[in-house]
Amino acid sequence: MAIPHPRDVQLAAVRWLDERYPFTKAVDEALYQRVPNFANAFYYCFGGMVFILIVFQLLTGVLLALYYVPDASSNPAPAYQSVNFIQNQVFLGWLIRGVHFWAANLLIIMVLLHMARVYWTGSYRAPRELNWIVGVTMLFIILALALTGYLLPWDTKAYFATEVTIKITAGIPIGPVSAFIKELLQGGPVVGPPTLQRFFTLHVFVLPALIVLLMYVHFRFIRAHGISEPL
Numbered sequence: 001m002a003i004p005h006p007r008d009v010q011l012a013a014v015r016w017l018d019e020r021y022p023f024t025k026a027v028d029e030a031l032y033q034r035v036p037n038f039a040n041a042f043y044y045c046f047g048g049m050v051f052i053l054i055v056f057q058l059l060t061g062v063l064l065a066l067y068y069v070p071d072a073s074s075n076p077a078p079a080y081q082s083v084n085f086i087q088n089q090v091f092l093g094w095l096i097r098g099v100h101f102w103a104a105n106l107l108i109i110m111v112l113l114h115m116a117r118v119y120w121t122g123s124y125r126a127p128r129e130l131n132w133i134v135g136v137t138m139l140f141i142i143l144a145l146a147l148t149g150y151l152l153p154w155d156t157k158a159y160f161a162t163e164v165t166i167k168i169t170a171g172i173p174i175g176p177v178s179a180f181i182k183e184l185l186q187g188g189p190v191v192g193p194p195t196l197q198r199f200f201t202l203h204v205f206v207l208p209a210l211i212v213l214l215m216y217v218h219f220r221f222i223r224a225h226g227i228s229e230p231l
């Protein structure tokens with residue numbers, strides 16, 4: 001019996017899958033989109049760069065979460081020790097942590113460049129206003145991710161920086177609202193173990209889930225309207 005060519009096996013497998021669900025059509029629809037020629041200009045790539053950096057953050061974040069311990073209830077804090085362990089003992093831990101840190105910084109620069117491009121080409125105007133609002137929401141979520149992530153190493157710099165950021169809530173003019181938000185973030189009278197627990201939950205579960213959801217909405221909007229004509 002002749003040995004089938006690997007390509008034929010592959011085609012047969014794809015055909016088998018496609019008979020069960022139109023995967024090829026779904027992948028085609030998801031990946032292929034004709035874009036106008038003007039979108040070749042380099043400044044149209046910033047949004048895509050932000051997307052790639054977020055994927056990097058999700059992947060390296062999952063790897064860091066394999067070793068990170070969100071616990072500051074004893075001294076020395078397991079949170080601090082676990083970051084030390086990742087940095088100095090885990091195989092390539094320093095690299096994964098470094099990529100997570102630098103990609104976070106680059107991400108913020110790229111989001112601002114992307115936003116500047118959208119503003120400069122007037123792409124926030126009708127009918128794209130809602131997508132601009134989705135974008136601004138994602139910008140705040142990204143900043144919140146940076147802020148909550150900063151506390152996680154639980155070193156002196158992280159601790160006091162978070163104390164300062166939480167104090168900013170005192171600037172909210174309505175007293176009970178300001179007190180409520182402070183209490184919600186801090187989880188006690190001072191920055192302590194409950195604060196770390198809360199920031200960890202926001203950083204690892206709530207905010208990433210929100211950003212993934214909003215990116216999906218952002219891309220559906222872009223698909224619906226196409227890239228805007230330059231002014």
Ligand code: HEM
Nearest residue numbers: 044047048050051115118123131132135136138139227228
């Ligand atoms: C998670 C962050 C974000 C991702 C992954 C993202 C991704 C993208 C991508 C891939 C595009 C296609 C065109 C391009 O890349 O320039 C785009 C377009 C757009 N983005 Fe974003 N973006 C993000 C944040 C923002 C922010 C912060 C704003 C504004 C406040 C914004 C507003 C828009 C608008 C209005 C468009 C349509 C532009 C047009 O039709 O020319 N995006 N985005």
